[in-house]
Amino acid sequence: MVARRATVRDMRRSNRAVLLSKIYLDGPLSRHELTQLTSLSPASVSTLVAEFIEEGLVEEAGSVESDGGRPRVLLRVAPSFGHVIGVDVGETRVTVELFDMSMAALAKADYPIEPNQLEPKVTVAHILEGITAVCAQAGVDQSTVLGVGVAFPGVVDSGEEGLVHAQHLGWADGVPIGTMLRAGTQIPVHIDNGAKTLGQAEMWFGAGRGTQHAVIALVGSGVGAAVVADGASYRGSRSSAGEWGHTTLVYGGRRCRCGALGCLEAYVGAEGILDRYRDANGRSAPGIDEESAIGALIAAADSSPTASEVLNQTVGYLGAGIATLINLFNPERIVLGGWAGTALGGRWLPEIRAAAAKHALKLPFAQTTITLCELGPDAVALGAATLPVARLLADGGLRPAAAAQAALVRGPRVRIPPR
Amino acid sequence: MVARRATVRDMRRSNRAVLLSKIYLDGPLSRHELTQLTSLSPASVSTLVAEFIEEGLVEEAGSVESDGGRPRVLLRVAPSFGHVIGVDVGETRVTVELFDMSMAALAKADYPIEPNQLEPKVTVAHILEGITAVCAQAGVDQSTVLGVGVAFPGVVDSGEEGLVHAQHLGWADGVPIGTMLRAGTQIPVHIDNGAKTLGQAEMWFGAGRGTQHAVIALVGSGVGAAVVADGASYRGSRSSAGEWGHTTLVYGGRRCRCGALGCLEAYVGAEGILDRYRDANGRSAPGIDEESAIGALIAAADSSPTASEVLNQTVGYLGAGIATLINLFNPERIVLGGWAGTALGGRWLPEIRAAAAKHALKLPFAQTTITLCELGPDAVALGAATLPVARLLADGGLRPAAAAQAALVRGPRVRIPPR
């Protein structure tokens, strides 16, 4: 951790962040409870909460009688304090969703991407149009939108430009999506990888709640993971950590679409499963798209020995892949998600656990629980929308702009010279 | 990250920590330079440094002329402020080493472990005896020892008890080494895994210097890794993160000594290499122990096609294993170490890099440099000795005991009641 110098102001911001995060994530809570949970003094809690209420960030939400004494007043982050937008850029469509602070969905817009229109410009236009559209649809002024989170299927390099490398969109070279979006809207933009935003959603509202160390393992057409360490997303030096799908599982094995041999994705990704089935069976599983084909395969597991065999193998590979995560990250919890992961886990979770046990070290395995995700793949946009909220919480509710403005209004302090 | 409430005192401790760490890790530095590097005000630097000097933590170390102005006075952490001890518990011996604050070695003691005397009690006795011995040898009073860091070959569960699970020592069940050691000495005890302490040494004094995200990949008889994220050791929920050796590399492959099939260690660990050579060659590589056998094998690479073949395969496996680290952790740097890793890397580093490139995703691979370690396996004890130093720096030089005592001396503040 890079420690930074601290001033009294940083202290206040930090305490505001602690308090606000507690109210948001574990609220509604009374001042008294907040005192205990944050170990701040009652005086500080009182002062800070008064500030929050003054700013419209927090509001009172009923009270709880306490036998004999003054009742506790419950506090929550005001759902109407502002709005956030989450965008899920998929391989076939762009989904834009508007939420209030409580993450209640207010409006939604969908833009199919034509396979021949994969240019970044088109995607950016869809996103910008979607922002306008959802705000109009819900009758919300854009100035109340705290931020837009955008999730992409690919590696998102953190940094000013917001470089996105998305092979499946044909963006091999790194598209400066951040710069492009900021040119089209005033709203603060946050960009991240879709697996990471889905992981964030599961951490806040799904199967990851209450843990500080978790890995959200996602299996769909692609295979990826979102790693959470000490309660925060693990990003590595350039934000591309967690590329689980392309770890080598079978040295020298099947060719993966990334070009390498033996990647996990080539075995447990939807395409990998279907390819292996076709190889074993002589012809493809029925189904218009991958999703229905996998569904058909799973449905056939009882009747078709080949399907059963292929899926059993898949479970074994998946377990070994999960074991790698357990050995390397030592999480409290593995959350298995993604549409294919959910489908497999729904039926074979005990077998997946057993396969992981076979390949992981005993001690870290015993410290890990393996569960299914709770939110489903649609939560990518929800997770993206949490990005500006997370920013707000980390800043203690002091929006950077507001903070800068406050400093400006206060102005350079003029000192009266001594006589 | 778990944010905690902050008080003005926390602020001071934090600023002391920032300042002291800079002086220790990048020193000697002048107050002026510290002002720029920490972004603290000159006033604060001056005050804090005065405190450090008063406490004997920091001392002046010459000055640098500056053309025209007042010369800068250089500051460094006083080497004689205190001492630290590092202990390396290996499979065959216990090494205890005494250092001053500048990590200059002052004394050393060695205790061979007889194969039939693997009981924890014996090891603990060696450590305690070693502490006394090195202090006596160097004429150092034990009260000046800030702490003892002890490195074990196995999983070390953080927490009060200091549970150590070391299969190679026959300690399968978790031995409460922390409790046992604390019963025998007053000196604060820190316990960690040997790979992690070696990694720490490389980060501070070796090939990891200057990076915030690195993985120290260690290949010897066993295979492990020390992961550093954001400048701090990545531990996971229960400190056993980084068990690289038992990630599955060849699904269904060779049996590993951990019991699973296809672990990385079964292919690139010393035993794995020698076994594969024996399988290919029909008989074992010459050598009394693993280390000389591996040395002989590498020496024979030019003349023996079989040796060459086996080592080439090893390079391929190792590259794939490194690629897994790159994909999952997205480090700035991979440092290859361990005695076997150093030997292999010394000769085939370009080939290892190429093999990693073949198995890693292009983007994270391009962001990573792969280098050899600089310190050698003896640095385990050095790394262990950095644990108490790291503690001191993180606490801003306020030893917990001293801090508590200060609070005690100050006593409960008595308030004079108003008239």
Add this chain to the structure above:
DNA sequence: GAGACTTATTTCATATCATAAAATCGAGGC
């Protein structure tokens, strides 16, 4: 060799902040 100049460090007055202690509030019980 004296004064000008330059750069580093220290001193001082000030504003910010969390906190302990005391006061106040809001309800039920008698």
Add this chain to the structure above:
DNA sequence: GCCTCGATTTTATGATATGAAATAAGTCTC
């Protein structure tokens, strides 16, 4: 109406970093 109890707010205080001004410690110029 008065008392009790627990929650919250008010008040006085001490700790802290900081900008600005002052001071220190050299070199350079003439």
